[in-house]
Amino acid sequence: MSIRLFDAPLREPSQFVGFAGNVIDRQSENRADDSVEMALADPSVRLLLMHGGRLYLKLRDGGFDPWFGAEESQPLQVSLDHGVLLGFSDSGPVLAVPAGLDPEQLPESIKAIDYRSVYMQGLIDEAAAGAMAQGAALLAWHASHRFCSKCGTEAEMRAGGYKRLCPACAAEHFPRTDPVAIMLTATREKCLLGRGRHFAPGMYSALAGFIEPGETIEAAVRRETLEEAGIRLGRVVYHASQPWPFPYSLMIGCFGEPLNDDIQADLNELEDCRWFFRDEVLSMLAREHPGGLVTPPKGAIAYNLIRAWADSA
């Protein structure tokens, strides 16, 4: 067996996906219980403000600016006690903070836009989108893990938001990232794409599913592909990953080698699932398919899996 580490590409495939542009220096080893307080006392602090799955954006010069200073955030009823320290950018500390003001009551100059639209429409740069993914995941986790899961007492935020500590039983709880396997089953000639029931019209994508406790990534890829499509897989290889803040997942993209040809789609999960030859996939990627079929948009890890396969010799 040879280690292929040194054959790996210089630019990792994960660097091409949406939310991968986060350049914040997390300084995870320096997080202290007063980290948020210290960061807020720094005049250069910048905040991302979030409310119910939406990011607040200032309209500026025909574009959008997601960064708020501490003072200009005040009228938006920010809850600084519940802010999390994302880390440090070149210009200073960066926090994600829940804002209380109802999006309907925002001034004309500020819009509240859902994370998915912010990302899909490219409203902010890649570094800010990466920071949004980090902040959105952390705030969502705190919102849904307010009480200690051991004794039910309300727990308190610690370590800049990277821990909750229970004041009654001293249990420590840490933010989760839920792994999801997303896989493109492919031979040299064709690949397997499915259509979920909630997909946009004409869209086909790679199959995906949560990795379960006690499962390797490869085992999850094989199980999901068999369950959803009736296809058994031989070799499975990892390709790229993507932070996915809906609410706090990590998408793990793989390729799988099919051992059988006859698809048996799980029609509870999928509306359709079939083989696509390379020419058809290329036309879907280019948005030139005669029947209007499309892949997910650029930035989605599924797009990157499909693109990497379609461009491979």
Ligand SMILES: [Zn+2]
């Ligand atoms: Zn407790």
